Amino acid sequence: xxxxxxxxxSGLPWEPRPxxxxxxxxGAAGSVASLISGQLSESYELIGLDAAPIENDDFVETHQADxxxxxxxxxxxxxxxxxxxxxxxxxxxxxxxYAIEIDATNRILAxxxxxxxxxxxxxxxxxxxxxxEREHLAGRGDGHVKPSDPPRPDxxxxxxxxxxxxxxxxxxxxxxxxxxxxxxxTMRANMSLQELIDSDELAYLGFGEFxxxxxxxxxxxxxxxxxxxxDEFNAPEPYRLRFATSTPEQYEWDHSVYTGGS
Numbered sequence: 001x002x003x004x005x006x007x008x009x010s011g012l013p014w015e016p017r018p019x020x021x022x023x024x025x026x027g028a029a030g031s032v033a034s035l036i037s038g039q040l041s042e043s044y045e046l047i048g049l050d051a052a053p054i055e056n057d058d059f060v061e062t063h064q065a066d067x068x069x070x071x072x073x074x075x076x077x078x079x080x081x082x083x084x085x086x087x088x089x090x091x092x093x094x095x096x097x098y099a100i101e102i103d104a105t106n107r108i109l110a111x112x113x114x115x116x117x118x119x120x121x122x123x124x125x126x127x128x129x130x131x132x133e134r135e136h137l138a139g140r141g142d143g144h145v146k147p148s149d150p151p152r153p154d155x156x157x158x159x160x161x162x163x164x165x166x167x168x169x170x171x172x173x174x175x176x177x178x179x180x181x182x183x184x185x186t187m188r189a190n191m192s193l194q195e196l197i198d199s200d201e202l203a204y205l206g207f208g209e210f211x212x213x214x215x216x217x218x219x220x221x222x223x224x225x226x227x228x229x230x231d232e233f234n235a236p237e238p239y240r241l242r243f244a245t246s247t248p249e250q251y252e253w254d255h256s257v258y259t260g261g262s
Contacts, residue, residue, distance in 0.1 A: 014175040017081060017116035021045055024080035026067060026104070027087030029054045031189035032123070035222030036229070047076060050087070067104035077111040082233055083120045090157050101160035102167070109171040109179070119178040121232050122168045126183050126218060126243065126253070128161040130154030133214075133252070144251055147183070147241045147258035165241065169260070172239040180232040184225070185218035185245035193219045217252060220245045 021044045025033055028048030037046055037058035048059040051066050065072050067087060077083060085108055089096025105122065112120050126133075128151045133143055145152075151162035161183075168179040188196055196202075196219075197212050205211040224246040232240060237259040248255035 014113045014177045015116050016118050019118070020081035022047065022080050023082045023084055024049065024076050025059075025084045025086060026050070026108070027085075027123075028056070028059060028062065030086060032086050032184070032187055032225070034189050035187060036226050039223070039226045040229070044082075047080060049073070049076060067100060067107065070107060073104075073107055074111045074115075077108065077117060078115040081118050083108055083112055083117055084123070084229070085120065086123045088123070089160075094156060097156060097160035101164045105164050105167050109167060109177065113171060113175045113177050117177070119180060119233055119235075120168070120171075121180045121182060121229065122164055124161040124165050124181050124183045124241075125158065126185050126245075127154050127158030128152075128165060128183055130158050142251070144254070146254040147243060147256060169239055172260075176238055178235070178238050179240075180235065181241040182225075182228065182232070182244040183242065185220040185243070186215060187220050187222070187225070217247055217250050218245050219247065 023040065023044045024047045025037075026049050027033060028037075028046075029050035029052040033048070034056060037056055040046060041058040046059045048054040048056065048062040049065060049067070051064065053064055054062040056062075063072060063076070067073060085105060087100050087104065089098070089100030092099070109120060111117075129145050129149065130153060133154065151165065153159040153162050165181050168181050171177050172179040186196070191199070193215065197215050202211075202215075205214055225244060228242070228244055239260040241258040243253040243255055245253065245255075
């Protein structure tokens with residue numbers, strides 16, 4: 001696979017394109033995109049890309065195609081000011097995670113460096129640091145984790161997201177490309193938080209007080225995600241990583257923004 005472009009000894013290869021309002025969103029047919037597209041479309045032109053049909057009028061342009069269509073992906077990135085990489089291959093297991101979280105992320109970062117994308121936002125997950133929660137469930141540790149702590153995945157999905165985060169950091173360090181990583185919590189398009197708590201989804205959390213408290217801690221609304229995205233689009237730091245939930249006032253996940261320092 002092609003790795004993101006490395007910086008030559010003479011200087012950084014990334015140079016920002018002129019300020020614009022065009023966002024390329026991968027995974028545009030998914031539920032996360034449906035929760036944020038309405039508000040984002042009030043200020044930005046949204047371009048959607050997904051292997052599934054995109055039935056959403058908030059997008060001014062849509063493309064039904066796989067992310068392995070390198071020519072199309074590169075063209076769309078060359079025309080975009082920002083890229084929001086929401087797509088995931090989780091439904092297709094190991095092969096899907098490799099194709100989307102790893103291989104497609106490489107393509108996106110390399111093209112963004114080449115064409116001066118102003119910022120790439122990568123949709124990671126709390127599962128990239130999910131082992132802290134498993135220890136907490138087992139009675140070891142308090143579940144507290146900072147975005148600056150080393151990743152501790154709780155499965156293949158979390159490991160793929162941790163790999164994605166590392167690719168974003170490498171691309172930013174090596175070229176100067178602005179990259180933001182959001183460890184997204186729990187979102188649902190057609191279900192309230194209480195309905196999710198009362199449902200049989202996510203059975204591994206159990207059905208008692210821990211389940212309720214955990215889902216309240218990880219819940220993320222579309223409104224709050226939009227606010228975070230606007231922060232990221234306008235952030236000055238070349239690299240940013242944060243937990244993305246609607247409950248910053250809780251202990252387990254530190255909601256500070258890690259900007260790459262020690």
